[in-house]
Amino acid sequence: MTSAPSPARRPGASRTGRPRSADADRAILTATRAALVELGWGKLTLGDVAARAGVAKTTLYRRWAGKNELVVDAVAALFDEHLELPDRGSLHADVEGVVLQFAALLERPETKTALMAVVAESTRDDALRDRIRSAIVDRQKSLVLLGRERAQLRGELPREEDGAAAARTADLIFDVIAGAVVHRTLVSAEPVDAEWARGFTALLVGGLTAVAVPGAAGGRAPDA
Amino acid sequence: MTSAPSPARRPGASRTGRPRSADADRAILTATRAALVELGWGKLTLGDVAARAGVAKTTLYRRWAGKNELVVDAVAALFDEHLELPDRGSLHADVEGVVLQFAALLERPETKTALMAVVAESTRDDALRDRIRSAIVDRQKSLVLLGRERAQLRGELPREEDGAAAARTADLIFDVIAGAVVHRTLVSAEPVDAEWARGFTALLVGGLTAVAVPGAAGGRAPDA
Amino acid sequence: MTSAPSPARRPGASRTGRPRSADADRAILTATRAALVELGWGKLTLGDVAARAGVAKTTLYRRWAGKNELVVDAVAALFDEHLELPDRGSLHADVEGVVLQFAALLERPETKTALMAVVAESTRDDALRDRIRSAIVDRQKSLVLLGRERAQLRGELPREEDGAAAARTADLIFDVIAGAVVHRTLVSAEPVDAEWARGFTALLVGGLTAVAVPGAAGGRAPDA
Amino acid sequence: MTSAPSPARRPGASRTGRPRSADADRAILTATRAALVELGWGKLTLGDVAARAGVAKTTLYRRWAGKNELVVDAVAALFDEHLELPDRGSLHADVEGVVLQFAALLERPETKTALMAVVAESTRDDALRDRIRSAIVDRQKSLVLLGRERAQLRGELPREEDGAAAARTADLIFDVIAGAVVHRTLVSAEPVDAEWARGFTALLVGGLTAVAVPGAAGGRAPDA
DNA sequence: GATTAAACGAGACGGTACGTCTAGTCTTGAA
DNA sequence: TTCAAGACTAGACGTACCGTCTCGTTTAATC
Numbered sequence: 001m002t003s004a005p006s007p008a009r010r011p012g013a014s015r016t017g018r019p020r021s022a023d024a025d026r027a028i029l030t031a032t033r034a035a036l037v038e039l040g041w042g043k044l045t046l047g048d049v050a051a052r053a054g055v056a057k058t059t060l061y062r063r064w065a066g067k068n069e070l071v072v073d074a075v076a077a078l079f080d081e082h083l084e085l086p087d088r089g090s091l092h093a094d095v096e097g098v099v100l101q102f103a104a105l106l107e108r109p110e111t112k113t114a115l116m117a118v119v120a121e122s123t124r125d126d127a128l129r130d131r132i133r134s135a136i137v138d139r140q141k142s143l144v145l146l147g148r149e150r151a152q153l154r155g156e157l158p159r160e161e162d163g164a165a166a167a168r169t170a171d172l173i174f175d176v177i178a179g180a181v182v183h184r185t186l187v188s189a190e191p192v193d194a195e196w197a198r199g200f201t202a203l204l205v206g207g208l209t210a211v212a213v214p215g216a217a218g219g220r221a222p223d224a
Numbered sequence: 225m226t227s228a229p230s231p232a233r234r235p236g237a238s239r240t241g242r243p244r245s246a247d248a249d250r251a252i253l254t255a256t257r258a259a260l261v262e263l264g265w266g267k268l269t270l271g272d273v274a275a276r277a278g279v280a281k282t283t284l285y286r287r288w289a290g291k292n293e294l295v296v297d298a299v300a301a302l303f304d305e306h307l308e309l310p311d312r313g314s315l316h317a318d319v320e321g322v323v324l325q326f327a328a329l330l331e332r333p334e335t336k337t338a339l340m341a342v343v344a345e346s347t348r349d350d351a352l353r354d355r356i357r358s359a360i361v362d363r364q365k366s367l368v369l370l371g372r373e374r375a376q377l378r379g380e381l382p383r384e385e386d387g388a389a390a391a392r393t394a395d396l397i398f399d400v401i402a403g404a405v406v407h408r409t410l411v412s413a414e415p416v417d418a419e420w421a422r423g424f425t426a427l428l429v430g431g432l433t434a435v436a437v438p439g440a441a442g443g444r445a446p447d448a
Numbered sequence: 449m450t451s452a453p454s455p456a457r458r459p460g461a462s463r464t465g466r467p468r469s470a471d472a473d474r475a476i477l478t479a480t481r482a483a484l485v486e487l488g489w490g491k492l493t494l495g496d497v498a499a500r501a502g503v504a505k506t507t508l509y510r511r512w513a514g515k516n517e518l519v520v521d522a523v524a525a526l527f528d529e530h531l532e533l534p535d536r537g538s539l540h541a542d543v544e545g546v547v548l549q550f551a552a553l554l555e556r557p558e559t560k561t562a563l564m565a566v567v568a569e570s571t572r573d574d575a576l577r578d579r580i581r582s583a584i585v586d587r588q589k590s591l592v593l594l595g596r597e598r599a600q601l602r603g604e605l606p607r608e609e610d611g612a613a614a615a616r617t618a619d620l621i622f623d624v625i626a627g628a629v630v631h632r633t634l635v636s637a638e639p640v641d642a643e644w645a646r647g648f649t650a651l652l653v654g655g656l657t658a659v660a661v662p663g664a665a666g667g668r669a670p671d672a
Numbered sequence: 673m674t675s676a677p678s679p680a681r682r683p684g685a686s687r688t689g690r691p692r693s694a695d696a697d698r699a700i701l702t703a704t705r706a707a708l709v710e711l712g713w714g715k716l717t718l719g720d721v722a723a724r725a726g727v728a729k730t731t732l733y734r735r736w737a738g739k740n741e742l743v744v745d746a747v748a749a750l751f752d753e754h755l756e757l758p759d760r761g762s763l764h765a766d767v768e769g770v771v772l773q774f775a776a777l778l779e780r781p782e783t784k785t786a787l788m789a790v791v792a793e794s795t796r797d798d799a800l801r802d803r804i805r806s807a808i809v810d811r812q813k814s815l816v817l818l819g820r821e822r823a824q825l826r827g828e829l830p831r832e833e834d835g836a837a838a839a840r841t842a843d844l845i846f847d848v849i850a851g852a853v854v855h856r857t858l859v860s861a862e863p864v865d866a867e868w869a870r871g872f873t874a875l876l877v878g879g880l881t882a883v884a885v886p887g888a889a890g891g892r893a894p895d896a
Numbered sequence: 897g898a899t900t901a902a903a904c905g906a907g908a909c910g911g912t913a914c915g916t917c918t919a920g921t922c923t924t925g926a927a
Numbered sequence: 928t929t930c931a932a933g934a935c936t937a938g939a940c941g942t943a944c945c946g947t948c949t950c951g952t953t954t955a956a957t958c
Binding site: 488489490560561564565567568569570571572577580581585616617619620621622623624626627628629630631632634635636637638643644647648650651652653654655656657658659 | 712713714784785788789791792793794795796801804809840841843844845846847848850851852853854855856858859860861862867868871872874875876877878879880881882883
């Protein structure tokens with residue numbers, strides 16, 4: 001899964017003059033990730049990023065409006081590269097797969113540091129929240145939607161008629177998966193290992209099945 | 225639920241000299257919460273907090289090492305005051321209760337802003353993480369443990385023999401509840417309303433029951 | 449008598465980047481003198497100087513290392529502007545002229561306040577002492593040397609053959625003149641009026657003549 | 673020459689309560705001199721002095737109004753102890769003696785640092801100037817008066833009839849001696865050695881004699 | 897090939913907050 | 928009442944970054 005290259009937003013891109021260096025974009029984003037790992041969000045300074053990238057501060061500010069925007073772009077690239085959902089054959093396997101994949105991403109030092117910081121900042125900045133949503137959150141959510149679709153095709157989960165209700169259920173599942181992994185990783189600060197993933201998957205799939213067929217729980221019981 | 229007063233960490237609290245003013249502690253924590261709501265984490269300055277509290281900056285720095293420590297203490301007090309778990313008669317009702325209560329707390333502007341910021345910072349600072357854990361996380365987790373205990377007494381959930389496994393299960397449940405609420409509130413930025421709480425509770429209780437009695441889930445249908 | 453402009457010491461003055469504003473230099477030095485007169489050395493704060501000059505504190509610190517350096521430069525400009533020695537026709541008249549001129553300078557509030565403070569500080573800081581010497585002391589001493597040269601041309605004083613001895617004598621005369629005026633003005637805190645200048649001149653010229661022609665002092669009586 | 677012990681100014685010394693410790697006074701003054709030598713005026717802090725003296729800051733403030741007063745007292749004690757003028761038999765020898773003695777005092781690190789600093793401060797503070805005058809300056813001046821008196825008794829200098837004129841002459845001589853030594857020591861930062869003292873004495877005595885008997889300089893020519 | 901408009905590096909600029917320091921005062925309990 | 932201890936208010940210190948602004952210098956697309 002790879003999306004449009006995030007760099008430079010040039011509203012009225014002119015035709016003449018020296019074009020912006022693509023090298024600079026790359027160098028800046030790479031330097032941002034490196035600095036993030038070394039220093040953390042709080043001590044990350046744009047002057048330092050520019051110096052690492054071998055670029056003047058003005059060049060950096062010509063392309064990004066500030067720290068938040070820059071870091072979101074730098075981190076979003078990682079989410080682009082590392083999220084995908086091959087069909088593992090069952091709802092159970094797919095859930096476990098997505099949990100482990102998401103956890104692996106969150107345990108990288110640059111994402112661990114950056115994600116929470118950017119999200120924290122987004123509680124005060126609607127534009128930033130939208131940016132995070134489209135660059136990061138929605139990419140994760142699409143995996144959950146895809147997995148659910150497959151489970152419905154396989155008959156593991158019923159297909160909901162009401163579109164709005166279906167969307168609400170999808171959101172709920174997404175919040176549960178992403179939330180549990182984030183909380184385990186960043187707040188509880190414990191690793192998401194195979195055992196935890198197995199337990200979580202059993203709980204979630206059990207819940208989904210129980211809710212889907214209330215009173216007569218699951219034809220296909222999870223193989224726990 | 226009310227715990228020890230968080231104030232002043234004085235390593236070798238001496239017997240002589242003028243004692244620290246308890247008024248100052250109160251004024252500073254109150255001012256911190258107010259400033260947090262008005263300005264948000266990023267624009268919160270300790271000089272401003274001191275001015276609001278009618279206190280010199282040095283007095284503030286004598287008691288807290290920095291912004292993080294101060295804000296954790298200021299916010300932790302809210303968690304002390306606003307978390308409790310009356311027995312609502314069933315696992316289902318207890319889960320729904322704890323979800324709504326936790327969400328209400330997280331939707332207060334001061335906690336919303338502060339919690340993520342502090343957690344973000346804690347990814348780089350072990351001392352801060354421990355502080356958060358003991359001041360905030362553990363208080364929430366104790367509610368989950370209490371609810372589970374009650375459910376086991378009622379016979380809604382089996383009592384696990386293996387202590388370590390029991391602890392792991394408790395951690396899992398806690399990460400799922402807290403994570404889902406946090407993610408819904410702060411990342412998805414959608415309200416935790418009665419409908420969402422109902423859906424989440426059904427999913428979680430369904431999962432717990434299915435996992436606990438695999439192959440014959442249910443009995444007590446999750447409709448409160 | 450006007451020497452090189454004292455401004456900014458930029459070790460390896462670079463060719464690139466935005467050049468330093470010359471206006472800022474002027475504004476800062478002017479503001480420093482004004483603040484010195486109003487507040488005195490002890491209450492002079494660099495933040496206040498910066499504010500008066502309409503300049504950021506950082507701009508000030510970029511150019512001067514601290515209070516001492518700044519004030520020396522600010523005051524040195526006055527010594528540049530106000531010291532000169534027109535030929536008054538006789539040793540006697542020249543001495544009286546230089547005494548009155550130096551006293552007038554020392555009685556200006558900004559010099560009175562600053563000179564002693566800076567000199568006091570210089571007892572602990574060799575770099576500062578060198579700075580004072582080249583910016584202030586040497587300018588005064590050159591007047592004394594000039595006056596002596598003229599007196600020798602006129603035949604009022606003998607020309608010393610031994611260069612080292614001549615230099616020692618010049619230093620001695622300088623210490624006597626400058627020391628007496630400084631002590632009268634700043635320690636005894638009495639005015640250097642025409643009468644005092646006349647008495648001092650008689651004493652000094654008498655001494656010089658007596659020493660130069662021991663046993664037969666005078667010839668030219670010291671009554672101008 | 674030893675004067676009243678300068679310490680503690682207790683306006684209405686009370687009869688009851690714990691008496692003030694005399695040890696404390698001594699310890700504070702000694703600590704002040706030590707700190708002055710080590711740190712210089714600018715970095716001398718009263719907190720540090722109190723700590724060195726093994727005394728609480730309050731004790732210090734109970735006895736002296738501030739830094740200036742304390743340092744003047746601490747230094748004045750040295751002037752008490754080290755100034756005296758034995759009769760050396762001639763004006764010439766007496767001048768040389770007083771010059772060397774005063775120079776020796778000024779070259780002690782604690783006086784060198786303190787005297788200028790206190791004098792500098794006194795340009796803004798009349799009370800401080802009076803204090804310096806009575807504690808330091810007048811003690812020096814009395815030596816000059818004494819030496820002049822002796823010279824008049826010996827017939828080396830004429831006795832002036834006009835009291836006011838006599839006082840003016842005495843002041844002038846004092847400013848020349850003290851000023852030259854101070855300027856040589858602190859501004860020119862050169863040592864007052866035997867050679868300099870000889871040259872200065874010749875100049876001054878020559879001047880005094882020439883002025884006293886204008887047109888027929890000195891019966892007793894200096895033996896330079 | 898000359899022109900030209902924008903990007904570039906360097907670094908100074910006005911600001912703001914930082915966390916530390918010192919001055920001088922006040923409050924405690926013990927002597 | 929003084930003492931040691933140490934908390935208190937007030938405010939300057941010098942530093943670090945922020946984001947903007949000049950400079951003089953490339954650099955490609957257009958003429």
